[in-house]
Amino acid sequence: MAKSSEDQKGRAKAGAAKADAVKAEIVKARAAKAEDVEAKAAPTGTDRLVHLRIRRQDAGDRPETKRWEEFKVPYLPRMNVISALQQIQRDPRTASGKEVAPVVWEAVCLEEVCGSCTMVINGRARQACSALVDRLAPKGEVITIEPMSKFPLVRDLLVDRVRMFEDMKRVRAWIDIDGTHELGPGPRESPESQEERYPLSRCMTCGCCLEACPQYGESAPFVGPFAINLVRLYNAHPSGAMHKNERLETVMGEGGITDCGKSQNCIEVCPKEIPLVDSIASVSRDTTKRLLLGWLLK
Amino acid sequence: MAAKSTTRSEGGKVRRVIVVGGGLAGLMTAIKLCEAKVPVDLISLVPVKRSHSVCAQGGINASVNTKGEGDSPQVHLEETAYGGDFLANQPPVKGMAEAAPGIVNMLDRMGVPFNRTPEGLLDFRRFGGTLYHRTAFAGATTGQQLLYALDEQVRRFEVADVTDEHGVSIPGEKMVRKFEFWDFISAILDDSGTCVGCIAQDLKSMQIKAFTGDAVVLATGGCGIVFGRSTLSVICTGTAAAAVYQQGAVYANGEFIQVHPTAIPGADKLRLISESARGEGGRVWVPKDKSDARDPKEIPERERDYLLERMYPGYGNLVPRDIAARAIFKTCFHEDRGVFSPQTGKNEHEVYLDLTHKDEKFLRAKLAGILEIYEKFAGTDPYKNPMRVFPAVHYSMGGLWVDYEADARGSLKMGSPRNHATSIPGLYAVGEVDYQYHGANRLGANSLLSCIYGGMVCGPAAASYQRSMRKSALDLPRSIFEKAERRAEEDYHRILKQNQDRADAENAYRLHAELGEAMLRDCTIERHNDALDKLLGTIAELEDRAGRIKCTDTAARVNQGAQFVRHLENMLVLARVIAQGARNRDESRGAHFKPDFPVRNDAAWARTTLARHEAKGSVKFVREFDYACAGQPVHVTDAVDTSLVAPRERRYEQAGAASAQATGKLEQKST
Numbered sequence: 030m031a032k033s034s035e036d037q038k039g040r041a042k043a044g045a046a047k048a049d050a051v052k053a054e055i056v057k058a059r060a061a062k063a064e065d066v067e068a069k070a071a072p073t074g075t076d077r078l079v080h081l082r083i084r085r086q087d088a089g090d091r092p093e094t095k096r097w098e099e100f101k102v103p104y105l106p107r108m109n110v111i112s113a114l115q116q117i118q119r120d121p122r123t124a125s126g127k128e129v130a131p132v133v134w135e136a137v138c139l140e141e142v143c144g145s146c147t148m149v150i151n152g153r154a155r156q157a158c159s160a161l162v163d164r165l166a167p168k169g170e171v172i173t174i175e176p177m178s179k180f181p182l183v184r185d186l187l188v189d190r191v192r193m194f195e196d197m198k199r200v201r202a203w204i205d206i207d208g209t210h211e212l213g214p215g216p217r218e219s220p221e222s223q224e225e226r227y228p229l230s231r232c233m234t235c236g237c238c239l240e241a242c243p244q245y246g247e248s249a250p251f252v253g254p255f256a257i258n259l260v261r262l263y264n265a266h267p268s269g270a271m272h273k274n275e276r277l278e279t280v281m282g283e284g285g286i287t288d289c290g291k292s293q294n295c296i297e298v299c300p301k302e303i304p305l306v307d308s309i310a311s312v313s314r315d316t317t318k319r320l321l322l323g324w325l326l327k
Numbered sequence: 328m329a330a331k332s333t334t335r336s337e338g339g340k341v342r343r344v345i346v347v348g349g350g351l352a353g354l355m356t357a358i359k360l361c362e363a364k365v366p367v368d369l370i371s372l373v374p375v376k377r378s379h380s381v382c383a384q385g386g387i388n389a390s391v392n393t394k395g396e397g398d399s400p401q402v403h404l405e406e407t408a409y410g411g412d413f414l415a416n417q418p419p420v421k422g423m424a425e426a427a428p429g430i431v432n433m434l435d436r437m438g439v440p441f442n443r444t445p446e447g448l449l450d451f452r453r454f455g456g457t458l459y460h461r462t463a464f465a466g467a468t469t470g471q472q473l474l475y476a477l478d479e480q481v482r483r484f485e486v487a488d489v490t491d492e493h494g495v496s497i498p499g500e501k502m503v504r505k506f507e508f509w510d511f512i513s514a515i516l517d518d519s520g521t522c523v524g525c526i527a528q529d530l531k532s533m534q535i536k537a538f539t540g541d542a543v544v545l546a547t548g549g550c551g552i553v554f555g556r557s558t559l560s561v562i563c564t565g566t567a568a569a570a571v572y573q574q575g576a577v578y579a580n581g582e583f584i585q586v587h588p589t590a591i592p593g594a595d596k597l598r599l600i601s602e603s604a605r606g607e608g609g610r611v612w613v614p615k616d617k618s619d620a621r622d623p624k625e626i627p628e629r630e631r632d633y634l635l636e637r638m639y640p641g642y643g644n645l646v647p648r649d650i651a652a653r654a655i656f657k658t659c660f661h662e663d664r665g666v667f668s669p670q671t672g673k674n675e676h677e678v679y680l681d682l683t684h685k686d687e688k689f690l691r692a693k694l695a696g697i698l699e700i701y702e703k704f705a706g707t708d709p710y711k712n713p714m715r716v717f718p719a720v721h722y723s724m725g726g727l728w729v730d731y732e733a734d735a736r737g738s739l740k741m742g743s744p745r746n747h748a749t750s751i752p753g754l755y756a757v758g759e760v761d762y763q764y765h766g767a768n769r770l771g772a773n774s775l776l777s778c779i780y781g782g783m784v785c786g787p788a789a790a791s792y793q794r795s796m797r798k799s800a801l802d803l804p805r806s807i808f809e810k811a812e813r814r815a816e817e818d819y820h821r822i823l824k825q826n827q828d829r830a831d832a833e834n835a836y837r838l839h840a841e842l843g844e845a846m847l848r849d850c851t852i853e854r855h856n857d858a859l860d861k862l863l864g865t866i867a868e869l870e871d872r873a874g875r876i877k878c879t880d881t882a883a884r885v886n887q888g889a890q891f892v893r894h895l896e897n898m899l900v901l902a903r904v905i906a907q908g909a910r911n912r913d914e915s916r917g918a919h920f921k922p923d924f925p926v927r928n929d930a931a932w933a934r935t936t937l938a939r940h941e942a943k944g945s946v947k948f949v950r951e952f953d954y955a956c957a958g959q960p961v962h963v964t965d966a967v968d969t970s971l972v973a974p975r976e977r978r979y980e981q982a983g984a985a986s987a988q989a990t991g992k993l994e995q996k997s998t
Contacts, residue, residue, distance in 0.1 A: 087882065087884075088884055088885070105594040106594060107592065107593050107594050107704070107705075108594045108595075109593075109594070109595060109704075111595045111596075112593075112594040112595035115595060115836070118836040118879070118888075118891075119834060119836045119837050119840070120834070121879050130879060130880040130881070130882055130888065131836075131879055131880060131887070131888055133880075133885055133887050135373075136561055137373050137377045137378075137379065137381075137560045137561060137562055138377070138379065138381055138382050138560045139560065139561065139595055139596040139598070140382065140596065140598045140599075140700050140704070141700070141703065142381050142382060142468060142471055142696075142700075143373075143377040143378075143381045143382075143560070144376075144377060145373065145377050158595075158596075159703045159704065161704075161706070163706075183531055183885055184882075184884065184885040187885060190374075191374075191507075194374060194376070194482075197479075197482060198482055198485065198486055202479055202482070203438075203479035203480060203482060203483055204436070204437055204438040204476075204479070205483075206433075206436050206437055206480065208362060209355075209358055209359065209362060209433050209480075209783070210362075211429040211432070211433070212432070212433075212436065213432060214432045214435060214436075214448075214449075215432060215435030215436040215437075215438075217446075217447035217448065218443055218447055219443065219447050220442070220443040220444075220445065220447075223440050223441070223442060223443045224692065226440045227440040227465060227466055227472075230440050230465075230472060230475065231468060231471070231696075233376075233377075233381070233471070234374075234376055234377075263438065266438045268436065268438070269438055
């Protein structure tokens with residue numbers, strides 16, 4: 030025991046000394062680690078409750094059912110918003126004890142790679158799976174959960190993002206291969222180019238950038254940052270570049286690149302830290318060139 | 328005699344094949360069907376771009392031999408058969424290993440951002456069960472990147488017109504019609520037991536609809552959610568496989584469930600930390616002193632037990648998953664030497680997975696995706712601190728039994744309608760839902776390969792089957808479809824209405840948690856017959872209680888509660904197939920390990936487990952059966968075709984043991 034407490038002291042000291050020097054990021058990680066340890070030490074949840082305030086609505090065409098409901102669910106170690114919602118499924122009662130239908134939401138992978146479980150948590154669009162309760166409400170604060178507002182509501186926290194997939198058709202988000210039969214290796218690519226393309230390719234169509242974009246909305250034609258990023262991604266590929274102009278033209282008309290209001294909100298909320306602002310700038314340059322060339326050729 | 332037109336039915340409608348599931352296997356099947364000019368209805372529980380394939384991290388195997396190590400499809404075949412403890416039929420494995428380099432090239436042409444060598448070629452890394460650099464990768468989110476590539480190609484077919492025999496576009500008909508947020512309920516069988524379509528439910532309107540298809544391909548993924556929490560996505564309940572199993576499809580090797588050695592414990596999910604972490608040099612260790620409470624970085628080398636390197640010097644941290652998971656389990660459970668936690672005062676069921684000796688820039692280029700997951704979910708910086716991990720249920724080697732036809736070379740005969748055919752004529756299965764390629768234990772980075780290769784084989788097979796049909800499913804009496812639709816509607820209303828007034832009603836989600844706990848405890852890394860007997864009793868009890876489930880949601884639209892009840896009922900059926908299969912198999916092979924029967928028993932058990940649904944609550948295991956494919960009777964036995972690589976004992980403590988036949992020696996490669 031003596032050994033371990035000494036070590037703890039030593040660690041705390043080293044931690045304090047380093048904290049000034051290292052980046053804010055690492056401080057955050059350390060704090061999270063302390064929380065994690067606390068969470069583990071805590072009993073498995075019979076006494077601690079997680080307080081949720083959830084925006085509900087039975088269907089998109091039934092605005093009269095729009096309401097807030099509050100839930101208090103048993104805490105679990107390493108809990109995220111998903112497991113809090115799962116607790117409601119196991120005992121669907123509001124904080125005041127009223128029996129209700131469990132909350133409806135969309136989820137698949139639970140490791141922030143599929144993009145399904147995007148919702149607005151404490152005012153910010155993000156994935157519910159990576160929204161950890163210990164960070165959102167370390168002292169038992171209320172966690173507010175709402176559906177995204179830029180897409181048609183289906184029920185409760187579920188919205189319809191089909192438009193995003195449709196817009197991927199619009200911008201020709203693919204490589205025009207000749208077929209899947211054997212045609213030998215693809216074009217060679219420098220590691221540098223791969224390192225530029227890979228981060229762009231991690232877009233999981235989650236919708237965060239659209240929720241945050243002032244120009245995007247159900248009645249606005251703007252395709253949004255994610256689609257413009259895809260134009261850059263496919264135009265950066267050696268074979269994709271063969272159809273560069275066709276792709277550029279898809280974002281040169283209505284709802285295209287010029288609709289961007291340059292608020293730069295998108296890059297703030299992208300969970301994959303995709304350089305969306307760079308992508309918009311890069312596609313913007315290319316469309317301008319294309320436009321000028323078009324005039325010259327007229 | 329085949330039908331007059333393969334494009335249109337006699338009534339003039341466009342003939343289609345149905346693909347259920349939009350992960351890698353389903354998308355590849357759909358692409359191959361489209362290239363064969365067969366229009367597709369693609370039904371998926373979720374938008375296909377969100378399928379579980381996104382979770383695959385480490386990479387895809389192909390013996391391209393970029394590193395000049397002498398790798399070849401022959402070695403890949405042998406190591407896959409050996410790693411699978413000789414339970415896989417070898418012709419399909421040979422076909423897969425031979426096709427792999429071409430598949431990776433195809434993905435490269437589709438624009439997958441694979442990591443590159445300085446020369447601009449595809450880079451390859453090491454994975455479990457091999458000493459060769461055979462795994463192509465796109466960071467540590469390879470599955471996501473491959474899925475996106477196929478998703479994009481399918482999107483091209485969504486905008487492509489169906490053309491008739493003369494190449495004339497048929498107005499309003501696209502090559503792929505997607506039905507996303509639709510839940511597969513059952514196959515539709517005609518009077519002769521042939522599959523002619525399927526019933527699915529729109530999860531928004533809750534409309535139940537009969538889809539007519541000349542063939543149906545199930546690409547519905549694994550069943551890890553039967554175990555409660557696993558590394559799988561919440562959608563991987565195995566419901567579709569369980570449904571067609573109850574309609575007569577044979578289920579094979581259900582007891583072979585892969586437990587991945589390294590995952591992060593969590594309240595809702597056990598998140599995978601890819602084998603690529605070890606492929607890139609990660610080391611698994613625990614302190615030698617079990618009460619060592621120091622920060623791991625302060626524990627010197629000589630006071631660490633690198634357990635896998637010690638136990639298996641030949642393959643070290645890259646032994647196959649069944650072996651690594653057992654070693655970690657033994658260390659934590661039997662020896663109580665998991666990482667000591669000063670907070671709880673006990674040894675946790677966790678070991679260190681350590682990458683801190685590697686350069687941060689190197690790690691960011693190759694593993695950022697998984698290290699980011701660790702950082703986000705465990706809250707610690709894995710670049711600076713060893714990760715803390717424990718095994719978790721990960722993959723089902725077993726699945727729907729599917730056929731294959733071998734060619735003269737012992738490989739797979741492309742285009743045979745028997746490939747990937749289930750025992751129900753007209754019903755195909757591909758991807759994790761089938762049982763075909765991995766035997767008793769899957770090697771890492773072979774699953775992305777088997778999904779895509781399976782799709783490349785299954786597409787042409789379903790197209791051949793369609794060409795052999797005398798008439799299209801569209802020309803059958805509508806009453807077949809209406810009857811099936813009615814039955815499904817009645818069952819759905821039963822779920823909505825049953826037990827609503829009952830005082831002792833059960834909650835489906837809580838029952839699921841109980842099922843998961845029981846399965847995890849008794850049917851994963853170590854299996855004991857007495858515990859399995861008890862587990863079967865628990866499953867029976869849960870089935871009984873499932874009859875008292877009250878659906879907590881009675882809404883007419885977007886009713887996720889009712890959908891879950893249906894899935895849970897099906898999970899209970901699969902749980903029994905898995906547990907009973909494990910109870911019966913008194914030997915240890917690959918992922919199936921019984922301490923009371925610790926060795927592989929080829930004399931008694933070198934055979935495929937074939938399970939047939941008998942009645943609710945009972946499984947019939949058969950040694951042989953007959954089915955018809957494209958009108959031809961086929962006799963099937965449980966014998967395993969090991970004609971290409973002779974079975975031998977696995978010895979991963981010895982370097983090169985897994986490839987000794989192909990290389991003609993036991994080589995002494997350094998790792």
